[in-house]
Amino acid sequence: TEESFVVGLIGEGITASLTPPMHEREADHQGLRYIYRPIDLTKLGRPGTDVGALLRAGRDLGFNAFNVTHPCKQLVLAELDEVSDDAARLGAVNTVLIRDGRFIGHNTDFSGFGGALAGGLPDAKLDAVVQLGVGGAGAAVAYALLKAGTGRLTLLDLDPLRAAERAAALSGLFPDREIISGTPADLAAVLPGADGLVHATPVGMHSHPGLAVDLDLLSPSQWVADVVYRPVETELIRGAQARGCSVLDGGRMAVGQAVDAFELITGIRPDAARMLTHFHEL
Template sequence: MNTQENIRPDEHIAALANAQANSRATPHSYLVGLIGSGIGGSLSPAMHEEEGSKLGLHYIYRRIDLEALKLDSAALPELLSAAERMGFNGLNITYPCKQAVIPLLDELSDDVRALGAVNTVLFQDGKRIGHNTDWSGFARAFERGLPDVSLERVVQLGAGGAGAAVAHAALQMGTQALTLFDVDAARAQSLADELQKRFPAAKVSAGTSLEQSLATAQGLIHATPTGMAKLPGLPLPAELLHRELWVADIVYFPIRTALLQAAEALGCRTLSGGGMAVYQAVDAMRIFTGLEPDAERMYTHFQSLLQR
């Protein structure tokens, strides 16, 4: 049972303020957090705090769960202001806030300006600076887990904040033809248009027939919330999968989603969302602290967390 469910926002903020007061006990103290909905199972706090300890820091990472607090993204202005006032060093941002947070920021990194999505906010010198480490985290995980697959023709499900990041990564890695699908067809078309401008040598389009697109694709990227513990199930009919596909999922809780299980049953090569979760955290920690986390140590720790 989530112990935050009955905590009012003001009580939650007071608890975070107490944590910040404690975090000032050493000169190398950091207070960061994660804003999102349904994040009770996130492993980010454990990953960040363990690596912070290894780096000799007093590092506190808190979940700010909109679902548990009975809030929605309309609470973002209040939450960001409260975090600034309490001395947070920064925040990670996840579903459904990666795009909604942008108007609330003072500066945007080049990645954010290109992607239109934020997953990391640094509070520095009185400014809120937005970054995106999702795309770099996905690229590094992909290169580790599926280093030799063909990227010629790729289908992607999901064109939201995370989808924008992983589509960018796929094209950066050499995808020649990327077809996007989303429950909001206009959003898929908008993202396709933006990516086409950014990657003119590739062909980027919003798809019309998932069956036809998958039939000739080498790979499938899944970038929607479907398959998460709170949204179980498959994001597409299982019969559309075929053994020649590689399948990459960005969901990591559970680590073996229904999609990956269906793909593995056919003999497909697969990539879970675990690597992306680790490597985006590595890059976010670097932004928060200015120090270089040990990526392999964080990856090993993440694997141990999955066994608990």
């Protein structure tokens, strides 16, 4: 076909994001004409509130879609003509399709984590999960866990109000589940009763090295998922693996959101395993 795709990523400090090369390489394999440009608000000296103006400029220049990231995932909601049910419930959009001049919002952070979990930890029991960190990534992950059937979700954050607000919002959406909130001080009490642990704080990133979890609390029957993907092998992933836990690194989620966005944009289901391989080569 003569169809071609022009896509952009709008966010702060995203010039070195791996999402554009992930999309472009997979598109090459699919035989698509596909250009994906980073549109870095930091470099441009523009605020997140300009996301609407940038979307409209992109529409006028023939862009097919955008991914949006920090600090635009909530701000963009006001600019959209339509929002998927999941993105509306979650209150965050990371993918905007432009169809007939209209902006349609989706969220592939939550679905990408769900796909990562299903692909990377296919046998993981999800009944009782403890999650550390309920910021942007944590909100998507918590939603994905509940969609995947988690019955008891314990949300711990250094900011107890944020954890309580997230738990209340999710309880409204999933009234038949037990959703509890607390602080990291509760970890020792709640982790032994959990099937698995999700880490969704910035601790462990190159810029925030360290561990937010006492590894001695983990038992080999538990699984551990990290959302941090720079580095892909965090201290938590390495330490949990050494204790015999099955693990899911943050690279899987980063690839998962790109897999689902690529499919929304092109209508073609990409080869997720190939995209994961590409990601590790980047």
